[in-house]
Amino acid sequence: MRARVVVFPIKGRTWCFARTLDPPSGPHPSSSSPPLSWKDLWTTISSGGRPARENAEVLVDFVADKMNRGWSALEKAPPGTVKSKIHSLGLKLLSRVKPSEIFLKSVSKDITKLEITYPASLNPRLVRRRLRHIAIRGSAIHKKYFYGSISLVPLTSAFSVLPLPNIPFFWTLFRAYSNWRALKGSERLLLLASDCPSLWNSLTNKEELDDVKHPLRNAPHPPLVLQPSDDLEKVLTIEEDEDSVSNEAISKICERYHLDKNDVIKYRRKFGKKKKKKTSLNGILATHLNFFSMIPMDEKSDDFEVEMATLVKSSPVLMKSQNMGTCHIGSFVDFSQPCSLSRVVQRIFKSIRIVIFQAKINLLLPFGPLAIILHYLTEKHGLVFFFSLVGIIPLAERLGYATEQLALYTGPTVGGLLNATFGNATEMIISLYALENGMIRVVQQSLLGSILSNMLLVLGCAFFSGGIVHYNKVQVFNKASAVVNSGLLLMAVMGLMFPAVLHFTHSEVQYGESEVALSRFSSCIMLVAYASYLFFQLRSHHNVYNPIDEEEGNNDEDSDEEEAPEITQWEAITWLAVLTTWVSILSGYLVDAIQGASESLNLPVAFISVVLLPIVGNAAEHASAIMFAMKNKLDITLGVAIGSSTQISMFVIPFCVVVGWIMGKKMDLNFQLFETATLFITVLVVAFMLQEGTANYFKGLMLILCYLIVAASFFVHVDPAASDG
Incomplete structure (x- = not known):
């Protein structure tokens, strides 16, 4: 099959590569169209005589054809409908795809002859080498992006438990397919743009050489035909002030050579935000x-x-x-x-050294594999629980580190969302495992304990450490942001209080059922409130959360400069995937050993869930909150401690209720009267401590002592729900 590509400089160092939209002019049609139905697909695959690689390509083409048909249906949707809005969102996402990727995707495997049209003033060797450059560079880039997208597909598939369209999963799946198509296109383009026939044979596999339709078998002429065009030279004009092709010239070129104007303009738009200079x-x-x-x-x-x-x-x-x-x-x-392979290997070892060997807390990492070994070799649940608990501590800390590194690349808005997502990933993973095993009280008590630990122990230690280091100063923080978080925490207390009151006063319509329905309704309301809070914090009123500028703090010699990332963006994403997987694995063994550890260690399950599990989950928040308080950055300390408590109470707890609803588990907001009263008193104490906007070591000491009272209370507390069950 023949195809024509138009090449011309469009702006600065950027050249435009665009394939024409003309139908193939050769006598032979496209190699094979994808099957139209699942029955046709099965017939094609089971017919035999095809290698596994070709069957995989047929399957991929079939899925791509189904997605294209679905996209065409979205295009025809009436304006204002949900399908129309999804189509608009898809267009915004597609606008971020690089134009070089679109071009490489258009170079399909069935192209046997490529006709290159370029301005007559350009030397053909320059054009050929440009084509080889985009093919070589595209092969390296899209291979990396393909494997990166494939690694994200299992992670995004976890969002399928939500009763919403799993847009992240389908987007990563589309990006994996798109990069695979671009990778194949770059390999095909490199084959066609090769200078010598011997290279054609070396780059062509035996199946292609055996195909009589392949142009490289005994071909007297190369498959790449360079066609200089005087007409294109006349149309192509350069704007003096911007060094770019004018819109009028682009329109004429697209109309004359049947190009997609949106794809052509993308080449010029990439440099739109750069500063203009002659x-x-x-x-x-x-x-x-x-x-x-x-x-x-x-x-x-x-x-x-x-x-x-x-x-x-x-x-x-x-x-x-x-x-x-x-x-x-x-x-x-x-x-x-x-970049050579040795450099890639060096980069991998450097990343491992930074993430694994640089932090001293990673000396606790061997406890994780030991817990797994003990789980299968012995019946000592106490040791399995202890080793799993200790093994999760460095993983939680490194998970927070990888999130912070990724946030340095994404900016404050997306970085805030990343911290909101992965900041309490350990607690969420442990809760989901316990919820799947039907341990509702462990879920409730561990999340409640995480809130209490953040508000009393983490914040108290931070205030105490900061007050000791800055003994002669009055540490101040943004009181307005603390008031907003206190209001959200009181709203969470309200959501937990009403189901408990209904249950113990027997004033509900259907005993045991109405509180579940109320909990699910309240959870949806709390999720909406948390989403509004994120918009309020990150977009509409982000100035409210600006830290207070202190003249004394500006003169400190130890003031930190702007932090630079230590690992690359893709390394941070890879480490997030690896660490999250390990936390998930250890969380499974930890949850399985809770009951046995309670019996062997003679500790109440409530004490383990409320005190021990949250201390492990909050290890990263605990360390970072103390560090920032000692650096006199109390606004960040409050964002870590109080912000984490707000996220658990307004997002993680309602999220677990919704997930339990989907799983068929009766997860509700009835945390029992003792637990709800403890949370209510804790919120009041912390709100009273924050109302002045100042901190000192004595306030921190009071919060720590309050936490000791709470821990002792849960040590002697008998859970009525556990005794009933």
């Missing part, structure tokens, strides 16, 4: 010749500099209104080689 001669040459860094040195001739000067000088498209002068090209052409 491009010098060296800048134009460097931007258009920088791609030669991908060319191996043995392909460059001895008179390479003279040849490149001739290529650029002969092109009025590249050198319009510029004087060549007496510049030396070799002084600004970068011949750096692409």
